[in-house]
Amino acid sequence: MKLSSGTIRLIIPAASLVLLLAAVFYMQPRAMSYTGLNLLFNLAVPIALATIAQMLIMSVNDLDLSMGTFVSFCACVSATFLQSSPALGILIFLGAIAAYALIGVVIYVRDLPSIVVTLGMSFVWGGLAVLILPSPGGTAPTWARWLMTAKPPLVPMAIVASILIAAVTHCIVMRSSFGVLMRGVGGNDRSVERAGWSVLGLRAATYALAGFFAVLAGIALVGLTTSADANIALRYTLLSIAGVILGGGQFVGGKVSPIGAVIGALTLTLAGSFLSFMRISPDWQIGAQGAILIVVLALRLALNRLEKREKSE
């Protein structure tokens, strides 16, 4: 059977995750347990959700540089309003999602670079987060806490949640009509427009969906950490972009993979633990994490070239 190029693109991220996991188990056999796995992957759940949100934006050829501050803002709202007066909290989240849709519209209508607009928005979200929670604190809603610390039989929650996220987003992005149109906008928006669809509407919906997943990331993060802080998720901007790319997505052309994105988020989380197990000093960890990224991406580039050469022959 001939492998499709989408499957080939998934092989490298999956293989690198397995390799990294094997290395971790080799160095620390005790990690090979229910609790061990849960600890390893716990923090991957909010990152995976943020990566999915970033992937949606990237599927229409844009980039969201406000992802980190937006997730921080959502975490602050979850730890305060959502906990004390759930109705108001949900209202704020709906407003935030509408704001995302509006950003998508503005970027398309005014033909602005998404990087500039979202970079500007990142200060807005950051400022709002500080207004809501000037100093670290707040409490996680009990249901979010319960959800993130639940102990399903056999497989730890972190794994169940990751698989669930991958499955649901795969259905939305790869299987549904909306997903096809969304990726079509990324692939060739003129042809989508010529076929009589509203590119504006599609982009607004994509941004809104991304906002929705980012809100989930904020709630999940607070569920894990029990309290929030205005700067809690600043790393997520770059982590989410790295996760999408690591998982086989591309910056342009609507080539994205939700399963790959979740795998990419898991790999990034695991890379951190792996480096700790290697006893690499924290000073060097960020550099080493970068090195892992470069190796994986170089592998993918080599594979792409091979594929292209095969096709041209």
Place this chain on the structure above:
Amino acid sequence: MTKTLKREEVVAARGVRVTFGAVKALDGADLVIHAGECIGLVGHNGAGKSTIVNVINGGLTPHDGSLTYSGREFHGISAARANGVRCVFQELSLCPNLTVGENARIMHAELKGWAWRKRALALVESQLQDIFPGHSIDCDSTVDDLSIAERQMVEIAISFAGIDQRPKLVILDEPTSSLDAGLAAQLMAYIRKFVGEGGSVLLISHILGEILSTSDRIVVMKDGRVVADRMASEFSTRSLVEAMGNVVREQEFSRSATSRTGEPVLSMPPRRGHGLAFQAWRGEMIGLAGLGGHGQTEALLDLYLDRNSNWWPKRQHEIAFVAGDRSLNGTFPLWSILKNLSIASLGQLSTNRIVDRAREETLGASWKQRIEIRTPDMENRLLSLSGGNQQKVLFARALATTASTVLMDDPMRGVDIGTKQEVYEILRSEAANGRTFIWYSTEMDEIRLCDRVYVFRDGAIAAELVGDEITEKNVLAASFHEGDAA
């Protein structure tokens, strides 16, 4: 009764005018398409073929004139689609990241609801089987993984397919450009069948054999107007080429008899393994002609990269390049006119790697005078200039370098005639000084200025014309394939 039904108008564009700035793309063109006929549309570059196609499919709203679908006036892409107009564009317009079935979903909004994937696949597969029996396309693969010919086949099949209602008019813009003879023949046969069942087809092709054998009626366009509209049987290849050409007697240009001395400054083996080899001698002005998109730009890029590595550009440039798409790869919109001009010659303007302002200004002043850049101050922003003057700056940028060869990628697009004349003068005098110009142009007037012309067709050089052989008729004859398809 049947007679009146047969003459039902599917689309009628009457007296359509479209202007882009100073350029009249359509100047009162009439095109009426009836049900059950195949119309061949031919014309040279800039004749207005693509523009009238865009008007019919709703992508462009005409500035003047009427456009009716089945007798009623509508505007917009959705209206055109609702009236059964489908279009296969020359540049492939599928989404490369989606599968064949998913592309069908985008083109056919009716494919909604449960299990649309299965229905989309069935639809495309049966349509492909209808048009290209015996094809071997896997409809589950992404378009990226298909060859160019297969992509074109898929796009054609998706456009001809209909779920609730079949398309009334299918516009095919160079549908056979990447199909081999066998597939092209299958397509032509299908077009006849489709037309026989009451559909209409508007066929644009550079292969005159296809046009003559497949169409019922042939419409010839020139300069935004329809210059001939007759039954196909009344045309021959010869008369078709003549109809596309200029009726007015061509004025004579005085060409300097070029003396070829020594080795050619540039040469290139035959492209794609067929056609003629390319050679250029010192002081020559060489034109690259042919229909747009037949490999001229690629040839220019290859010539450039041949002398100048993509990885590590040399310090001393032997070749300068004047880009055609000004805003895409020509100008620095935020810089001043002077900076835009001097960017290519900074090496010779600097001492110890520091740019010498005084020399830069002298250079700017001298070129401002030579090619008459209309600005009070060379420090003004580039965008303060008109398009034609911006283009002059780009010319000056290339000419100010020490490069002995200048490559030009259709640089006069959208430039007014006065500016053109001025630039032609400068080019002539520079060529007399020993510079070599290689000039891709889509305009016949410019091609006729050249000493020697290579006519491109299907990515290779199809003909070489020297001196007095460079006439519109000869260029047209070489750019259109006589081919006996179908």
